[in-house]
Amino acid sequence: MVDAALRTAPVPADPAVYDGVTITLGTPLERRSLRARDAKALGKLLGRKLPEQIGRSSEDVLCLGPDEWLLRAPAGTAVPDGAGLPLALVDISERALTLVLEGPRAIDVLQAGCPRDLRKLTVGEGRRTVFEGVEIVLLRTGEDRFEVDVWRSFASWLHLALTTAASHLR
Amino acid sequence: MILIHCPYCDETLPELEFAYAGEAHIARPLDPSGLSDEDWERYLFIRANPRGRHNERWRHVHGCGRFFNAVRDTVTDKFELTYKAGEPRK
Ligand SMILES: [Zn+2]
Numbered sequence: 602m603v604d605a606a607l608r609t610a611p612v613p614a615d616p617a618v619y620d621g622v623t624i625t626l627g628t629p630l631e632r633r634s635l636r637a638r639d640a641k642a643l644g645k646l647l648g649r650k651l652p653e654q655i656g657r658s659s660e661d662v663l664c665l666g667p668d669e670w671l672l673r674a675p676a677g678t679a680v681p682d683g684a685g686l687p688l689a690l691v692d693i694s695e696r697a698l699t700l701v702l703e704g705p706r707a708i709d710v711l712q713a714g715c716p717r718d719l720r721k722l723t724v725g726e727g728r729r730t731v732f733e734g735v736e737i738v739l740l741r742t743g744e745d746r747f748e749v750d751v752w753r754s755f756a757s758w759l760h761l762a763l764t765t766a767a768s769h770l771r
Numbered sequence: 772m773i774l775i776h777c778p779y780c781d782e783t784l785p786e787l788e789f790a791y792a793g794e795a796h797i798a799r800p801l802d803p804s805g806l807s808d809e810d811w812e813r814y815l816f817i818r819a820n821p822r823g824r825h826n827e828r829w830r831h832v833h834g835c836g837r838f839f840n841a842v843r844d845t846v847t848d849k850f851e852l853t854y855k856a857g858e859p860r861k
Contacts, residue, residue, distance in 0.1 A: 655780045655835050666835035667779050716772065716785035731787055731833045 612760040619767040621706030627699025635670040636689040713766040792828035
């Protein structure tokens with residue numbers, strides 16, 4: 602993690618407030634891309650039971666694919682590196698940032714650019730998907746609360762796309 | 772929009788999450804340097820290109836990331852079925 606004092610974000614720090622949805626830059630996270638053929642060995646190393654169904658999460662780990670997980674934890678959380686084990690734990694903390702959408706219209710804003718039926722995404726689930734052609738990891742953290750992980754270089758454009766969709770709500 | 776069933780996610784999802792990846796079940800030659808130019812050309816470039824039922828590879832690129840195989844009708848663009856990579860031709 603870089604020092605917080607040096608951190609710059611490509612999106613405004615102030616929340617974007619609309620009628621029915623607020624779009625906020627999330628706090629910095631520890632992120633790890635986890636790959637393993639043997640989910641049990643990875644779970645043992647992390648001290649967590651890993652979700653085995655794609656889209657499900659348990660604690661701070663989301664299952665993205667048959668052998669792929671994403672760990673998202675508060676910045677500064679210690680995560681083992683798995684040295685010597687047949688696993689990959691890659692630090693991708695700074696690759697992405699999080700945009701938080703909160704409010705009763707959050708789902709409508711996301712549905713404006715995401716081709717999936719987001720009503721089927723239940724609280725606690727997450728998926729890798731797209732928003733207007735930009736790859737995102739979308740997590741539903743509450744009935745009216747979503748977190749969007751997006752690569753930093755796409756973030757300013759995605760923020761513009763989300764706020765544009767939000768400003769057209771009616 | 773076309774909906775495609777990902778056999779790994781076990782979900783039927785919009786085409787926008789997927790990428791086409793050419794004809795399926797084309798095995799790389801075990802001894803490439805032993806091939807004649809004509810055989811190498813056949814491996815690299817010559818495809819069945821049928822009118823109708825086509826076994827082809829797709830990747831759930833904006834999802835679970837896996838490659839899988841599908842049977843699609845090239846006339847109607849309808850997907851008959853999808854199956855995991857490594858399973859025999861269907
Ligand atoms: Zn999939």
